[in-house]
């Protein structure tokens with residue numbers, strides 16, 4: 314019997330190589346881009362200078378060919394998503410990052426929310442009947458959310474629902490709470506693991522270079538400290554993700570420096586799973602005077618990330634931040650993961666002016682979104698274990714389930730901010 318999947322995969326592999334060959338045979342291609350295309354074809358690592366060269370000179374179509382070549386070599390058409398929800402303890406924060414649209418300062422704390430341990434567990438319990446596999450916990454930094462609080466939260470979640478993966482907090486919170494508790498990073502991360510923390514999301518990275526970091530995120534952990542906390546976590550045998558906030562006051566060289574530092578740590582530990590470029594959105598923050606970059610720049614950035622980060626397995630587009638259409642397009646520019654169903658449980662991006670004001674997609678909608686651009690939808694667990702292959706899945710055969718109302722967070726009246 315003919316193996317149609319294999320034939321289609323072989324045809325695709327030929328198409329990918331042909332596309333790069335066509336680029337290489339193009340006499341109009343400049344020498345720098347020719348050299349980079351050759352390096353990609355031969356699976357050679359790009360230098361920092363070549364990374365910057367791509368940002369400065371590479372056209373979108375060229376980047377798409379190279380990034381898609383790498384994406385399909387690694388994953389074929391497979392496109393990952395998960396079923397998750399966010400739990401945000403507070404949006405009051407003692408830091409004052411200039412790009413942040415989400416936080417409220419302590420003197421305006423009545424405009425925000427501060428959930429107790431009991432309230433957070435109640436939210437967790439509302440998902441008891443839902444087939445979610447992950448809770449993503451992140452929020453502002455406040456003294457009462459300390460080592461003791463998070464230890465209790467993680468252990469209570471794990472005791473209540475052992476199959477729910479706890480992905481929580483970033484080095485921004487950990488740096489603060491470990492300092493306050495007077496424990497080293499090593500000791501702190503070990504305590505978090507013992508309490509039930511299973512992986513770390515990639516937030517708080519912003520741009521590592523102090524020239525930029527000091528201006529947009531002064532006061533919180535440095536780039537070095539961010540990297541060190543991830544390194545310690547990886548040394549404990551655990552996994553994490555990494556982000557980069559782009560499209561504000563940084564220059565291309567800062568983006569490449571950021572990716573280079575991550576690439577070097579990944580060489581050392583191998584503990585990162587996914588790189589997630591995050592687009593700066595300009596509403597309701599102190600950098601509202603800056604224009605946002607275009608969707609073309611978003612796609613170029615995904616593609617360059619895929620080409621440059623050769624030791625990262627996955628590149629993720631966070632659909633609530635860039636909208637569904639750009640997320641679909643990104644799948645042809647190196648992206649192989651579009652995050653999760655989310656269930657309208659985060660306000661971080663809607664408050665910054667993203668297209669998705671109530672980010673929630675049903676599993677069927679996410680699957681359709683991926684299939685509509687010819688990709689193969691796979692529901693994954695947090696650690697990329699396959700939960701369900703949706704390529705031939707028949708939703709009409711599933712019992713219709715009445716969905717409970719989503720768990721809403723308090724909506725802030727921004728005119729009072």
Ligand code: SF4
Pocket residue numbers: 406407408409410413414415416452453454485533
């Ligand atoms: S980005 Fe994070 S640390 Fe910075 S102000 Fe916002 S919530 Fe606080």
